[in-house]
Every structure is written in structure tokens, then in C-alpha cells.
Amino acid sequence: MPKRKKSGSNNPLSSARKDVGGLWHRKSGAGYHLFLSYYGNQPIGVVTTEGDSHQSKSAITAPQCDGNKAAMGNSRAAKKRRRKKNGSNSASSADTNVIAATSTTSSSSQEVDASHPLMQAFNSDSNKYAHLTNFIHALSRPLPLTLRIRKHESADSSELTQTLSRNFSNFVSPVAYDPTKQIYQSTPGSNLCKFNLGHQSPELKSIVVDASMNGTLARQELGSMLPVLSLEAVDAIRKGSKVLDMCASPGSKTLQALEIVVSNSDTKTRGRVIANDVHPKRLDSLRDAVHRSGVPAEELTNRVTYTNFDASVFPFPKSKKLFDAIICDVPCSGDGTIRKDPHILPMWSPRTSNELHGLQLKILLRAMELIKKGGVVCYSTCSLNPIEDEAVVSAALREMNADGNSYQLLDWPEDLLPGFTRRPGVDAWNVGFYDANNLEKDDDDFGSLSFYDSYDSAVEAEVEEAKESFWPNSANNKHSLHCCSRLFPQDQDTGGFFVALIKRIK
Numbered sequence: 296m297p298k299r300k301k302s303g304s305n306n307p308l309s310s311a312r313k314d315v316g317g318l319w320h321r322k323s324g325a326g327y328h329l330f331l332s333y334y335g336n337q338p339i340g341v342v343t344t345e346g347d348s349h350q351s352k353s354a355i356t357a358p359q360c361d362g363n364k365a366a367m368g369n370s371r372a373a374k375k376r377r378r379k380k381n382g383s384n385s386a387s388s389a390d391t392n393v394i395a396a397t398s399t400t401s402s403s404s405q406e407v408d409a410s411h412p413l414m415q416a417f418n419s420d421s422n423k424y425a426h427l428t429n430f431i432h433a434l435s436r437p438l439p440l441t442l443r444i445r446k447h448e449s450a451d452s453s454e455l456t457q458t459l460s461r462n463f464s465n466f467v468s469p470v471a472y473d474p475t476k477q478i479y480q481s482t483p484g485s486n487l488c489k490f491n492l493g494h495q496s497p498e499l500k501s502i503v504v505d506a507s508m509n510g511t512l513a514r515q516e517l518g519s520m521l522p523v524l525s526l527e528a529v530d531a532i533r534k535g536s537k538v539l540d541m542c543a544s545p546g547s548k549t550l551q552a553l554e555i556v557v558s559n560s561d562t563k564t565r566g567r568v569i570a571n572d573v574h575p576k577r578l579d580s581l582r583d584a585v586h587r588s589g590v591p592a593e594e595l596t597n598r599v600t601y602t603n604f605d606a607s608v609f610p611f612p613k614s615k616k617l618f619d620a621i622i623c624d625v626p627c628s629g630d631g632t633i634r635k636d637p638h639i640l641p642m643w644s645p646r647t648s649n650e651l652h653g654l655q656l657k658i659l660l661r662a663m664e665l666i667k668k669g670g671v672v673c674y675s676t677c678s679l680n681p682i683e684d685e686a687v688v689s690a691a692l693r694e695m696n697a698d699g700n701s702y703q704l705l706d707w708p709e710d711l712l713p714g715f716t717r718r719p720g721v722d723a724w725n726v727g728f729y730d731a732n733n734l735e736k737d738d739d740d741f742g743s744l745s746f747y748d749s750y751d752s753a754v755e756a757e758v759e760e761a762k763e764s765f766w767p768n769s770a771n772n773k774h775s776l777h778c779c780s781r782l783f784p785q786d787q788d789t790g791g792f793f794v795a796l797i798k799r800i801k
């Protein structure tokens with residue numbers, strides 16, 4: 296496993312992981328097994344669909360990375376790399392590490408790398424978790440490259456799009472569900488991902504790097520694009536809007552929002568983005584990203600203000616003018632990003648999510664106080680854990696609607712990406728707790744998870760970590776949680792992501 300740089304002591308993610316940071320947990324691969332057990336014990340809708348355990352096909356219209364053998368890494372070079380990794384010179388032993396996915400959804404004709412630790416954990420328990428097949432197969436493959444053509448007046452992207460379609464259409468092509476043709480993904484069969492871009496096509500890599508520097512292109516995952524795209528689609532972000540990005544670094548959503556709010560030169564309707572992050576160093580890299588975006592200084596940098604607050608206590612603006620739109624992309628366990636970040640899974644434990652839940656809720660509550668009447672907060676995480684997602688949204692709505700229905704969840708704007716598969720939010724889930732106390736330190740013991748379907752049952756079992764807000768709240772908003780959106784990795788060959796749009800109506 297590559298070494299991860301030490302992060303600051305006040306990093307909520309590292310403190311949430313502190314109990315599971317033990318070398319044993321990491322070395323034993325406990326995280327892979329706990330992840331499987333956790334999601335394998337969730338109801339349909341959390342990471343799987345009704346048809347996942349059957350031989351059914353979901354409505355997929357997006358390009359898939361469903362390559363043929365050569366494309367999926369059976370080239371001589373790929374075989375050589377695998378042989379090296381497996382410490383074997385035998386082609387047949389390398390070949391046994393590539394097995395065909397058995398599911399018939401989007402992953403059907405794709406191959407999975409059986410040497411991936413997640414696949415190994417899955418194969419050892421596949422009878423128990425057969426319904427997770429599509430989900431696990433998708434997660435064990437590298438994430439296709441996704442690019443967003445940026446839109447602003449000072450950067451002409453037509454030359455770039457022509458070059459991409461003329462010379463690189465075998466590597467990247469626009470996704471079918473984006474009518475604006477601004478989202479590009481690895482072309483089906485190309486097997487292109489961020490790790491092999493330079494190797495597969497040094498020319499394309501240099502174009503991508505140059506275009507990122509001159510502001511015409513952003514390397515951004517599909518999930519990460521959804522908050523700003525959806526805020527624009529519900530008309531909460533438009534030219535001239537005042538937007539707060541509460542947890543902004545490294546800045547992909549700040550830049551995306553800026554493109555929209557500064558998109559006219561009429562000084563009277565000039566918009567502004569407040570980019571906030573609690574970590575000064577991360578805020579510095581965000582500042583650099585805005586400067587490096589290649590957009591003229593007075594057009595962009597004069598319209599962005601950097602602030603360095605804990606978002607959960609972000610101050611009210613002195614002008615008393617609240618925000619038109621708030622991007623609330625909170626710190627999270629990141630288990631939707633495991634296709635591009637190999638560090639997440641070995642350390643995985645439900646404790647991380649359970650501990651982050653409190654901070655996430657506080658940040659969302661603050662966002663709901665800072666949004667103006669008619670404005671919209673977009674709450675998002677790159678985790679599929681309901682504790683970080685629907686549980687936070689449900690608890691925030693309960694608290695803020697205690698004196699009347701001032702806030703409501705908005706439906707996903709269906710016109711935004713026609714044909715794009717999003718899954719509705721869930722209103723039932725199991726809350727899991729990790730017990731490592733009776734751990735036998737042998738190879739097969741990874742500690743156990745206990746699941747509770749209500750706060751009362753967890754209290755009865757004396758689970759100290761249990762908080763009432765972990766469970767769905769039936770009082771006033773449970774019925775609307777289906778308005779939230781879940782992005783499943785197996786649907787469009789992406790990472791996992793969660794988005795909820797909350798409008799202030801009073």
C-alpha cells in the first residue's frame with residue numbers, strides 16, 4: 296500500500312479513524328471484510344437494487360468501461376505487470392487473476408481483477424453477499440477518467456473539443472446523458488483511468504494537463520459535478536448569485552460555481568463565491584487552484600472570497616444578506632472514492648461514519664440557517680453510508696422544521712442529465728457498530744459488527760456510541776428521503792456519491 300502523508304491533528308477524518316488506525320487492522324485487511332459485512336447487511340436501495348441478485352439489466356444509457364480482453368488489460372504489458380505483481384512468470388497464473396464478472400448489469404462483460412483484496416474478501420464470502428456482486432465488481436475496477444469542459448467566456452474550449460473528438464475518441468468521448476456534451480469519460484473499452492493516462496497516451500495526458508492549467512478543462516468525477524449542476528438546474532446558482540461553499544478545498548465545486556456566477560460582465564449582477572475551509576493549508580491549495588485555473592484575475596479572483604472558519608459555526612454575513620445557494624460538501628469517510636483511493640478500504644470501519652455524523656449534522660444545520668428564503672442548500676458526501684447521508688438530512692430537517700415546515704427536500708431535476716441513472720434516497724437502513732474487544736488475533740477474525748434497527752434496541756443493548764439521529768426519523772420527513780439521490784458505482788461506472796437538495800421555503 297502506498298504511504299499516506301500525515302494529515303493535521305484537527306482533521307475530522309483522521310480523528311474519526313483513530314480507533315481503527317491500528318496496524319493490525321490495516322495489515323490484516325479487516326476493513327475489506329467489515330465493509331462487505333456492513334453493506335451486505337443493508338436493505339435494498341442502500342447499495343443494491345431489487346434486481347441485483349437476479350439476472351436483470353438496469354436501464355443504463357451511459358457509456359460503460361465494458362472493454363474486451365485486450366482493452367481491459369490483457370495486453371502483453373498488462374500481463375507483464377500482473378506477473379510482476381503476483382511474483383510469477385507464468386502467464387496462466389496471471390490469467391487466473393482475471394475472472395469474468397458473472398452479473399448481467401452494466402458490469403456483465405467486464406473483467407474483474409481477482410487479486411484485488413476486496414475481490415478476495417468477497418470471494419471468501421460470496422455465498423453470503425451474492426446480491427453485492429455488481430457493486431463489488433464495479434468497486435474493484437479502476438475508476439474511468441472523467442473530464443469536464445469548463446464554461447466561461449474567456450476560455451475557448453472549441454479547439455479542445457475538436458482535438459478530443461478528432462484525435463482521442465478511442466480514449467475519451469462525451470457521455471450520452473449530457474446533452475451539453477461537456478462531460479467526457481473514458482471511451483468504452485479504453486480502460487483509461489488516472490493511473491494509466493500517461494502510459495496509454497502521453498499526448499492526451501499533456502493536452503489534459505495544459506487544458507487544466509489554462510482553465511478550459513477540469514478533471515472531476517461525475518459525482519463531484521452533481522452538486523453544482525443540480526443547484527444550477529433548480530435555479531439556485533445563476534449568474535450574479537451569492538454562493539457559499541462551506542467545505543471548499545481542493546476547490547472543484549468552487550471553480551464550477553464560479554464559472555456560472557461570473558458568466559456575465561454586467562457589474563450590477565456580479566456574483567460572488569465564498570470559499571471556506573477549516574484547514575488553512577488546504578485553503579492555500581484552493582487559492583492556488585483558482586489562480587492556476589487560467590481565467591483572468593479580475594474576472595475570477597475578484598469574485599471569490601476565501602474564509603477559514605469551522606463551517607459548523609460559520610458567521611452570519613455582516614450585510615445580513617443570506618446566501619442564494621450553499622454547497623455543503625462535508626468531510627466524510629469517502630467510501631464512495633475507493634476506486635481511486637486505495638487507502639480507504641484497509642482502514643474501513645463503521646466507526647468512522649458514526650463519528651463524522653455529528654460534525655456533518657452541525658455543518659448542515661448551519662447551512663440551513665445561512666440560506667435565504669427561496670435559496671437551496673446542496674448537502675453531499677462521497678460516501679454511500681446512510682449514517683452520513685439520509686440520517687444527517689433527516690435529523691437536520693427534523694430540527695429545523697420543529698417550528699413549522701420551513702425547509703423541504705427538492706426532487707432531483709430530471710431534465711438535467713436525461714437517461715442518467717440515479718437511485719432514490721432510502722428511508723430504512725441498519726446501523727452497525729464494530730466490536731473489536733473480543734478479537735482473536737488470528738487470520739480469520741476481523742471483529743464483529745452488531746446491527747440495530749432502532750435507537751431503542753441499541754440503548755437496550757447498551758451501545759455507548761448510539762445516537763438517536765443515526766436512525767430514520769418517522770416524525771415529519773421520513774417519507775421525503777426518497778428525493779435524495781444516490782449514485783451507485785455499478786450504474787454508470789463511477790464512484791459512489793450522495794446528494795440532497797434542501798430548499799428554504801419560509
Ligand SMILES: C[S@@+](CC[C@H](N)C(=O)[O-])C[C@H]1O[C@@H](n2cnc3c(N)ncnc32)[C@H](O)[C@@H]1O
Nearest residue numbers: 542543544545546547548572573605606624626
Ligand atoms: C469532501 S472535502 C471537500 C471537497 C470540495 N468541496 C471539492 O469539491 O473540491 C471536505 C473538506 O472539508 C474540510 N473540512 C473538514 N472539517 C471542516 C469544518 N469543520 N469546517 C469547514 N471545512 C471542513 C476539509 O478540509 C476538506 O477540505
